[in-house]
Amino acid sequence: MKHIITSTMAVLLFGLCAMPAAQAQNTSSSIEKSKSESLWTSTTDNAAGGMIDAQEKYATANFGFEREQGDFKPTQIGDDNTAFTFHTEGGGIYKQVNNMYLWGSFTYTRDDIEDARWNATLLDPLRGMPFFLADENYSDWKNQSYELAFKAGFPKLWDRLYVGIGATYKAAQGAKQIDPRPLTKLSDFSVTPSIVVDLGKQHHVGANFLYRSYREDGTASCLNPLSHQVYEMVAPGFFSPGTLSNLSNSANALRSYNANTLGGGLQYGYSQDNFEVVLSGNYAYKVEDVFCNYMHPQMSGTVKEHQWDLTLAGNYHFDNGNLLSLTFKHSDRDYVGIEYFQTFYNTAERQEWITDAVYERSNFQISDQMLKIDYMVADEELAYRWMFGLEGHLNDDYYIYYLPESVREVKTATLSAYAKRNIALAERHSLQIQVRGGFSSNLEGSFTYAGTRGESIAYTEFAVADYEYMCTDYTTFGGELAYTFKGLFKKTASLFASASYDHISPSGNYFDKRNVMLFKVGLNF
Amino acid sequence: MKYRISGLMAALALLCTSCIDMMEDVKDVEKVQPVEVSFQVNATTQFVPFDGTITPDPNFSTEGLEVTFTNSKTSQIYKGTTDAEGIVTMNVDPGVYNIAAxxxxxxxxxxxLINGALSSISLIKNITREEAKESKDRIVTRPAKVGSLMISEIYYCGSKHPDDGTWFRDQSYRIYNNGDEVEYLDGVCFAxxxxxxxxxxxxTYPEEDGLGNFVYAILVWKIPGSGTEYPLQPGESVVLVQEAADHTVSNSASFDNSKATWECWSGNDSRDNGLVPNIPYIYWLSPNKSQWNCGVQGPAxxxxRAPKEVTLNEDYYRNGxxxxxxQTNDKxxxxxxxxxxxxxxxxxVEALANKDQLARKRIPSYMDAGATTTGSIxxxxxLCRKVASTRADGTPIYQDTNNSTNDFEPQTELMLRRHGExxxxxxxWQ
Known part of the structure; x- marks a missing residue:
């Protein structure tokens, strides 16, 4: 099954990238502009909406190198991380394939994470999974992932209906480098069939369905006989301590995750000559079981999650070609941690864990309101000459553990702004300069802990440290310099190289800073 | 191709079925609420059959016992006192509990001592007094006369060499007279x-043995003597070791136990210390002639001491x-x-790999209601008993509540005797 999916998607991607280049000059700026103008594909999961956008064909491929350094981060993220990436994507309306909309992408990432803590299980410890094995050692991780995605939209049927389908597949693995060391493997597959109905007079309504299957699996084995203290986490501040070594384990070293998601979205779009708007809403329901024993399956917990969002996105095209984009998005994620009370049924004939009771014991609610405004000053040669933007977020992160009742709530407001300038250096050479900055302000923060492990470092140096991180105000500033060499091949392709840097400066004495550098070189065609 | 499409469809159908089953399983899960539970404690001096029916001994009242409920996941502790019927009632967070009286x-x-404990008891719904009286989940204690001879210290976890490697040949155990009168060690067994x-x-063991009427050993060492050869005065102790040697020679993190009282000698001539007498084993299913390593995770x-009328020797514990x-559940x-x-x-004394392993206890709770641990190997x-008081001669009187969780504490400095024993x-050796 996995090979069929991988090979099918790889063939599709190769096909997309190998197809003849677009007619127009493709640069990073022109692709960015094209995406901004394509509201259905940029703000919804409806692949059939690609037929409404009718985006110009483009393709891009780039290699990237990223480095993040500094202690202003969640505790489970490394102090000094580097990542090598290769990314390619391409799509648009293909006349050669019966005017279908096709789009695909492939991303390879290799991460070297240094000195991460409190995670001996998960490839992405921030994904919202409270059940995992944690350890107090500062440890490196080496991770890599392959991500494939494609979308296809079919020509209009019966002069009214568009049908589309999208799919993603991700395979990843990661290895912790210090005992206890899991080799964690992940596979993540989703499929999104969709339709759009043309109601006439530029009105469209759409719908899509989502099915997602997620598996993650790893056993924290040890190479040496020394016991390592580990913590079987069930929620921030709530855990069972245990030990692991290559001789004996008092904790269950395995964590096996199995998640299924069902969901869907509804969309409405309207467009005029110089104005377009898309309103979309999505809902997804996920259940993820966590097991910690293969031989005698024992439940570590289950996460039941409801996620929904509402997005209103609009573009206004001025007569001079300038573009004003506005996006408002409300997203809401609500998941509960379900814990099992099990006893081991132990006879010579039958040995298994029996569930005595199941309860919801923790609840996490995360909501975010985002307002984004972008203004693009058009330029025929450079796609745009100037681009300015503002983005604001109001975020509320609430967590409760019911018994003994412990509550954490953090509200923050963030605002960021940027300005980009494209400069033509010569006929085929151009430069883009970007400056950006922002700040985050903590509006409210409280953590009332009533658990019994208040003295444990798994509380003081993990749960409390992360709370401090969430509550800390910070300012950020940075910029990017990108050079483009145009007119390659049939004068439609361009070569680019970019370097960007961001500095995050927290207030207070708890943290120092975080720096992020990113270098890219690639080809647009 | 047709088969591939069919296969793909079948796989998708399987995925959808599994997905819907998972979602159905947790659809009606409720938010946790406290439960009110009653719990019965009984004391008996009779044989307890396998079905757990007991005849409470009227000589030993169970009123006024302190009952501690410890949530095995969160370590949250609730305490209550039994009433005239030996029942305690309280509100607890639903969960799996270790209960000690x-x-x-x-x-x-x-x-x-009226001591008893149960581990891994699911308290997940309200339990009335009437239900508690009928329930098989109850603590059945056997009153234990407060004795003098005790295991005052055990050292089993070994040590890590500062450079590399590990060391367990220094495992040592101390037997102490905590009472007021002389005790004779002749014939006393350490198992x-x-x-x-x-x-x-x-x-688990055969049903005809009932519940908690016996303990079952994999190895039994017996101190020799005709009856009065090895007196142990109040405040005196003897030290039993795997190998009596200055272990710091091999591992600087270890200690010198070459002046132990006895070696638990397994037959390895090359490691026998001629200056320290050996004691024999009278039962060992598969003797390891190299050494007696009791295990570094948590032995019990x-x-x-057998009654005088029993001749306790290798023949008593002969195979067959x-x-x-x-063991009935040994695969x-x-x-x-x-x-x-x-x-x-x-x-x-029960030792476990960590304090959350009470469900793995091997010794009945009326002998040891808890367990001690070094936490890691x-x-x-x-692990030494806590000092409750000190005699006039400076020797200690150790805490002995038949609950190793409370009675023992870790000692990171290894020594042959401590606290003035x-x-x-x-x-x-003196």
Whole structure:
């Protein structure tokens, strides 16, 4: 099954990238502009909406190198991380394939994470999974992932209906480098069939369905006989301590995750000559079981999650070609941690864990309101000459553990702004300069802990440290310099190289800073 | 191609079915609420059959016992006191609990410990008093006369060499006279209880042995003597070791136990210390001629003495004999054990790999209601009883509530004797 999916998607991607280049000059700026103008594909999961956008064909491929350094981060993220990436994507309306909309992408990432803590299980410890094995050692991780995605939209049927389908597949693995060391493997597959109905007079309504299957699996084995203290986490501040070594384990070293998601979205779009708007809403329901024993399956917990969002996105095209984009998005994620009370049924004939009771014991609610405004000053040669933007977020992160009742709530407001300038250096050479900055302000923060492990470092140096991180105000500033060499091949392709840097400066004495550098070189065609 | 499409469709159908099943399983899960539970404690002095029916002994009241409920996941503790019917009632967070009852009763002029515990008890719904009286989940204690001879310290976890490697040949155990009168060690046995390491598969034994009427050993060492050769005065202790040597020569993190009282010698001539007498084993299913390594995770020990009418020797515990019992849930069918009647036991200590492993206890809770632990292996840590008071001569009186969780504490400095314990006059070393 996995090979069929991988090979099918790889063939599709190769096909997309190998197809003849677009007619127009493709640069990073022109692709960015094209995406901004394509509201259905940029703000919804409806692949059939690609037929409404009718985006110009483009393709891009780039290699990237990223480095993040500094202690202003969640505790489970490394102090000094580097990542090598290769990314390619391409799509648009293909006349050669019966005017279908096709789009695909492939991303390879290799991460070297240094000195991460409190995670001996998960490839992405921030994904919202409270059940995992944690350890107090500062440890490196080496991770890599392959991500494939494609979308296809079919020509209009019966002069009214568009049908589309999208799919993603991700395979990843990661290895912790210090005992206890899991080799964690992940596979993540989703499929999104969709339709759009043309109601006439530029009105469209759409719908899509989502099915997602997620598996993650790893056993924290040890190479040496020394016991390592580990913590079987069930929620921030709530855990069972245990030990692991290559001789004996008092904790269950395995964590096996199995998640299924069902969901869907509804969309409405309207467009005029110089104005377009898309309103979309999505809902997804996920259940993820966590097991910690293969031989005698024992439940570590289950996460039941409801996620929904509402997005209103609009573009206004001025007569001079300038573009004003506005996006408002409300997203809401609500998941509960379900814990099992099990006893081991132990006879010579039958040995298994029996569930005595199941309860919801923790609840996490995360909501975010985002307002984004972008203004693009058009330029025929450079796609745009100037681009300015503002983005604001109001975020509320609430967590409760019911018994003994412990509550954490953090509200923050963030605002960021940027300005980009494209400069033509010569006929085929151009430069883009970007400056950006922002700040985050903590509006409210409280953590009332009533658990019994208040003295444990798994509380003081993990749960409390992360709370401090969430509550800390910070300012950020940075910029990017990108050079483009145009007119390659049939004068439609361009070569680019970019370097960007961001500095995050927290207030207070708890943290120092975080720096992020990113270098890219690639080809647009 | 047709088969591939069919296969793909079948796989998708399977995925959808599994997905819907998962979602159905947790659809109606409720938010946790506290539950009110009642719990019964009984004391008996009779044989307890396998079905757990008991006849409470009227000489030993269970009123006023302190009952501690410890949530095995969160370590949250709730405490209550039993009423005239031996029932305690309280509100707790639903969960799996370790429950311990403790009190002292006087009978015929002697103090008796009324001690008992149960582990991994699911308290997930309200339990009325009437339900508690009918429930099989109850603590059945056996009043235990407060004795003098005790295991005062165990050192089993070994030590890590500062450069590399580990060391477990320094394992040592101390037997102490905590009472006011002389005790004779002749014929006293020191036994390691099945299983060697704490196991998620807690061993079970034949139904005719009932519940908690015996303990089952994998190895029994017996102190020799005709009856009065080895007196132990109040405040004196003897030290039993795997190998008596200055272990700091091999591992600087270890200690010198070359002046131990006895070696538990397994037959390895190259490691025998001629200056320290050996004691024999009278039961060991598969002797390891290299050494006796009791395991570094968490062994369990009992100190016992057979009645005079029983001739306790290798023949008593001969393989195939009536006193060697097969563990009934051993998947290999070869775990034979030496059966020790409960009323022979003088003292017992349960050690586990960590304090959350109470479900793996091997010793009945009325002998040891809890367990002690070093927390990790090769931790260079001994487990010694807490000092309750000190005699006029400076020797300690140790805490003995038959609950190792409370009675023992870790000691990271290894030594032959501590807290002013004395060596007996007849010992090779003073």
């Amino acid at each position: 403790y009190g002292i009763a006087e009978f015929n002029g002697s103090d008796y 390691q209880i099945n299983t060697q390491n704490p196991s998620v598969t807690v061993p 020990f009992v100190l016992f 004999g009536p006193n060697v019992i097969l 290999y069918g070869e775990n034979f054990t030496a059966r020790i009647p409960a009323d022979w036991v003088l003292d017992a 090769y931790a260079t840590t001994a 004395k060596a007996p006059a007849w010992s090779n």
